Amino acid sequence: MTDPMIALSMLGLFILMVFLGFPIAFTLMAMGLGFGYYAYFDERRMWRDHLRLPEDAGWWDHATTWVDGWLNNRVFDLFINQSYTVMSNEVLTAVPLFLFMGYIVERANIVDRLFSTLNIASKNVPGSMGVAALITCALFATATGIVGAVVTLMGLLALPAMLKARYDRSFASGIICAGGTLGILIPPSIMLIVYAAASNVSIVRLYAGALLPGLVLVGLYLAYVIGRSVLQPSAAPRPRADEVPDVPRMELLRMVVTSFLPLAFLILAVLGSILFGLATPTEAASIGALGGILLAILYRAMTWQRLRESVYLTARTTAMVCWLFIGSYIFSSVFSYLGGEHVISEFVKGLDLSPIMFLIMAQLIIFLLGWPLEWSEIIIIFVPIFLPLLPHFGIDPLFFGVLVALNLQTSFLTPPMAMSAYYLKGIAPPEVRLTQIFAGCMPFLFCVILAMVLMYLMPGIVFTLPQIIYGS
Structure with missing residues (x-):
C-alpha cells in the first residue's frame, strides 16, 4: 500500500470514528500520532x-x-x-475574550428587557412579536456568537410569549432557530476568528466582508416574517390591547435608551474599533469583555456565581477549540506528508471544473458535513482541504470564508440533524413537536440559500466594505 493510499485510509477511518461517536479532538490526535509514527x-x-x-x-x-x-x-x-x-497564536487569543463577553451578556438580564422594549416599539408592524424576537436574536447572537445559548435563552423568553399570542407553533419556532444562528456569520463571530487562524486571512477584512452578507440575511428573514404575517394573518395575529401595553412616547424612549442602546453601543464599539483599525481583535475583545462586566454591574446582575459560571464556560469552550486545533494540525500535517492532500488536489483539478462549479461542489460538501459535525470541526478539519485549491480556481479566500460562514447557517437548520431545533426542543413546551420545529426552519433555510445565490451573483456584497475601508 502506497503512502497516499494510507493517507486516504486515514481520512476514511477518521470519518468512521466520527460517526461512531468518538471525541473528535482526541481522535484526531490519536490518529495523527498513530499514522504519524509510521510516516516519520x-x-x-x-x-x-x-x-x-x-x-x-x-x-x-x-x-x-x-x-x-x-x-x-x-x-x-x-x-x-x-x-x-x-x-x-495571537488570533486565537481573541476567542476566550469574546466568549467571556458573550457569557457575561447572556447572564446580565439584558435580553428580556430588550425583547419587551422591541415588542412594544414594533406593535404596529405585521408579525410584531416575531420581528422583535428576530431582532433580539440578531443582536444577542452578535454579542455572544454562541448558537446554543441564544436559541435556549430566546426559547425560554420569546417562544412562550409568541405561543400565548396565538402564533403558529412552526412559525414561532423557526424564527427563534434561525435568529439564534446569526452569530456564526455576523461579526464579531467566533467562527470567523477560527477561519482566519486556519486560513491566514486577515480577520479585520473577514469581519468587514461578512458584515453586509449578515445584514442581507437578517433582511431576508425580516422580509419573510413580515410577508407571511401579511399574507397569512392567522400565523401571526396582531396583538390585542391587553397583550401589549400602550406606553407613552417618552417612557418608550426611556426603555429603548436603557435596554437597546447599551448593548448596541457595546457591539458597535467592539466592531468599529476592529474595522477602523483602532484596536486589534484581541484588544477589542478585551474592551468587549470589560464592557460586558460593566453592563452586568449597571443592570445589577453581576454576582459571584454568574461570574464564576462565565469563567468556567469560557475556559471549557476555549479548551475545546484549542484541542481541536492541535488535533487538526497534527492530523493535517501527517495527512499532507503522506501525500493525501496532493491526491485530493490532483483529483479535483482533473475534474476540469469551472470556478463556479468548484464553489458549488465545495459548499455542497460543507452542507452535508454540517449534518453530523459542529461548525468548529468543519472549519478546523475539512475547510483546510479546500484552501490550497482556491488559487487554482482564482477564488479569493475572503469570499470563500464568508460563503462558508453563510453556508454553516444551514447546518443548524437542516433536518434531521438541525442542532438549533434540538436546542429549542429541549426547553420548549411539550405541545411543540420536533416535526413542527423542523417545518418552521425550512423557509429560513431557503432564505439562506437565496443569500448564497445573491453572493454568487453579486460578489460586491462581500468585497465592497473591505475595499472601501482597507483598499484593494
Whole structure:
C-alpha cells in the first residue's frame, strides 16, 4: 500500500470514528500520532545507531539503542511544536475574550428587557412579536456568537410569549432557530476568528466582508416574517390591547435608551474599533469583555456565581477549540506528508471544473458535513482541504470564508440533524413537536440559500466594505 493510499485510509477511518461517536479532538490526535509514527519512522537511523555501538557493548547498550530508535520519532516533536503554535497564536487569543463577553451578556438580564422594549416599539408592524424576537436574536447572537445559548435563552423568553399570542407553533419556532444562528456569520463571530487562524486571512477584512452578507440575511428573514404575517394573518395575529401595553412616547424612549442602546453601543464599539483599525481583535475583545462586566454591574446582575459560571464556560469552550486545533494540525500535517492532500488536489483539478462549479461542489460538501459535525470541526478539519485549491480556481479566500460562514447557517437548520431545533426542543413546551420545529426552519433555510445565490451573483456584497475601508 502506497503512502497516499494510507493517507486516504486515514481520512476514511477518521470519518468512521466520527460517526461512531468518538471525541473528535482526541481522535484526531490519536490518529495523527498513530499514522504519524509510521510516516516519520526512520528505520535506517535506528540500524545506523545500532551498528555504531562498539564490539564490546553489552546487552543493555543494545537494548537501550533499540528502545531509543523506536521512541525517537519526529511525530512527538510535531505534537509538541503544533501544541505550542496553537497556544501562541495571537488570533486565537481573541476567542476566550469574546466568549467571556458573550457569557457575561447572556447572564446580565439584558435580553428580556430588550425583547419587551422591541415588542412594544414594533406593535404596529405585521408579525410584531416575531420581528422583535428576530431582532433580539440578531443582536444577542452578535454579542455572544454562541448558537446554543441564544436559541435556549430566546426559547425560554420569546417562544412562550409568541405561543400565548396565538402564533403558529412552526412559525414561532423557526424564527427563534434561525435568529439564534446569526452569530456564526455576523461579526464579531467566533467562527470567523477560527477561519482566519486556519486560513491566514486577515480577520479585520473577514469581519468587514461578512458584515453586509449578515445584514442581507437578517433582511431576508425580516422580509419573510413580515410577508407571511401579511399574507397569512392567522400565523401571526396582531396583538390585542391587553397583550401589549400602550406606553407613552417618552417612557418608550426611556426603555429603548436603557435596554437597546447599551448593548448596541457595546457591539458597535467592539466592531468599529476592529474595522477602523483602532484596536486589534484581541484588544477589542478585551474592551468587549470589560464592557460586558460593566453592563452586568449597571443592570445589577453581576454576582459571584454568574461570574464564576462565565469563567468556567469560557475556559471549557476555549479548551475545546484549542484541542481541536492541535488535533487538526497534527492530523493535517501527517495527512499532507503522506501525500493525501496532493491526491485530493490532483483529483479535483482533473475534474476540469469551472470556478463556479468548484464553489458549488465545495459548499455542497460543507452542507452535508454540517449534518453530523459542529461548525468548529468543519472549519478546523475539512475547510483546510479546500484552501490550497482556491488559487487554482482564482477564488479569493475572503469570499470563500464568508460563503462558508453563510453556508454553516444551514447546518443548524437542516433536518434531521438541525442542532438549533434540538436546542429549542429541549426547553420548549411539550405541545411543540420536533416535526413542527423542523417545518418552521425550512423557509429560513431557503432564505439562506437565496443569500448564497445573491453572493454568487453579486460578489460586491462581500468585497465592497473591505475595499472601501482597507483598499484593494
